[in-house]
Amino acid sequence: MEVDMWTRIAQNLLPAPRCHLCQAPTTTTDGLCGACARDLPRLGAACTHCGLPLARAEAGTLCGSCLADPPPFDQALMPFRYAPPIDRLIGALKFRHDLAAGTLLGQLLASAVAGRSVDSLFPIPLHPARLRERGFNQAAELCRVVARAHDIPWDSRSLQRLRATPAQHISSRRERLRNLRGAFAWQGNTPPARVALIDDVVTTGATARAAAATLKRAGAEWVEIWAVARTPPTHTGNF
Ligand SMILES: [Zn+2]
Ligand SMILES: [Zn+2]
Known part of the structure; x- marks a missing residue:
């Protein structure tokens, strides 16, 4: 009673x-x-390899730049366009450390990747100076939620960032890639065969390329990019 x-x-x-x-x-x-x-602003028709939005996409469609110059990752899953309210939620997580926004975005990413099979998750690391300044890594916050949802181990230590993201004004793809060479380092045991890199938003793809290449060099065989959002293409050849 x-x-x-x-x-x-x-x-x-x-x-x-x-x-x-x-x-x-x-x-x-x-x-x-x-x-x-x-x-929610779903990405819709996109390149099956890198997630670049395409006007029309059929199963197995690749964008021009993936055909010409395949990225070092094997698949990218980015469920949303970087548009309202997703951009606002990402901003709330990143700049106000709004954990409710982080949990929501993490759950949305987790449902978008349901059924994928990887052995370990790696958040895209922040440069240590940026991490000190911000106090947390938004990609790690998302990674934690996705890892818990699908019971996948995650590791935020082995992949390290040696250099900060190049300034946005570096607009040529070649320059960005050159700038990111050596931006990441692997300092751990050999990674499992199938892994996913977690990020909040993919803009140019240069960071994803550099981090994926580092994981491949460390011994991963299959690398996926899981990010909440993709910025709309402002110019072609982003990846
Ligand atoms: Zn509502
Ligand atoms: Zn592509």
Whole structure:
């Protein structure tokens, strides 16, 4: 009797779950109501290798730059365009350390990669100076949620960043790639055969290329890129 009474009181005290975006009451477990989940900016037709949005894509379609110069990673999964409200959520995680936004984005990424089979996850590391300044690595926050959702081990130590991301004004792809050569180092045991690199947003793909190449050199056979969002292409040949 007494237990029932306390259970009832506790239930009345607990706030009803609300949609993270519109605050409407929701019964879903991922923190979004049905309407907001439907309105998310899904990437849609994209290169099956690098995720570059394409006007029309059929199964197995590759973009021009992947045909001409295949990236060192084997597959990229990026469920969303970097557009509202995904860009706002990523900003909230990155610049305000909004953990609720991080959990939501991590869960969205986790459902996008359901069914993939990899042995270990590696968040794209921040340069140590940037990590000190920010206090946390947003990619590691996402990685933690995805790893827990699919019960995959993750490692935020073996892949290290030796140099910061090149400035955005370096616009030529060749220059960016040259700048990122040697940006990452591997300091651990041989990685498992199949791995995924986790990031919040892929912009030029130069970082993903450099990190994937480092994992391949360390001994990984299959490297996937799992990122929440892809920026819309502003010019061709991003990868
Ligand atoms: Zn909503
Ligand atoms: Zn491509």
